[in-house]
Amino acid sequence: MNFCSRCGHALQEREIDGKVRPVCPACAAVVYRDPKVAVGVVAARAGAVLLTRRNHEPKMGQWSFPSGFVDAGEQVEEAAIREVREETGTEVRLDRLLGVFSETGNPVIFIAYAATVIDGEPVPGPECLAVEFFPPERMPELAFPHDGEILRRWATGGRCP
Numbered sequence: 001m002n003f004c005s006r007c008g009h010a011l012q013e014r015e016i017d018g019k020v021r022p023v024c025p026a027c028a029a030v031v032y033r034d035p036k037v038a039v040g041v042v043a044a045r046a047g048a049v050l051l052t053r054r055n056h057e058p059k060m061g062q063w064s065f066p067s068g069f070v071d072a073g074e075q076v077e078e079a080a081i082r083e084v085r086e087e088t089g090t091e092v093r094l095d096r097l098l099g100v101f102s103e104t105g106n107p108v109i110f111i112a113y114a115a116t117v118i119d120g121e122p123v124p125g126p127e128c129l130a131v132e133f134f135p136p137e138r139m140p141e142l143a144f145p146h147d148g149e150i151l152r153r154w155a156t157g158g159r160c161p
């Protein structure tokens with residue numbers, strides 16, 4: 001149960017301008033939910049891609065790209081470099097945007113970059129079971145629905161229109 005930030009009354013779901021939104025029945029405040037912005041990086045070295053094995057839900061134990069949420073006020077590119085550093089112990093240089101992914105009903109907007117590992121050896125961060133470079137021909141199954149498309153765009157040089 002969520003409560004009105006203005007008056008503290010319990011919120012109700014109501015349709016406002018064609019969308020169901022939390023509304024306060026006491027003071028009529030409408031809650032407009034903001035999206036969350038996440039960033040992920042296909043970080044490569046000598047043609048191999050750096051993947052992290054997740055130690056938390058969702059998709060615990062599965063492999064994916066270093067990724068995480070952008071902090072409010074943080075530049076997206078800085079967040080991308082920070083997430084790679086935190087999760088893998090390596091430093092990257094961002095090369096290009098691979099795409100912006102979103103879907104109806106999902107509050108997360110995911111921004112994917114291609115990058116080159118320029119320093120450091122992979123060491124798993126606190127949110128990873130393992131960190132490893134995988135050549136494209138022996139890539140493990142990846143955790144998230146967009147991961148395959150992101151990898152295709154990286155491999156083919158493609159990006160979002």
Ligand SMILES: [Zn+2]
Nearest residue numbers: 004007024027
């Ligand atoms: Zn209220």
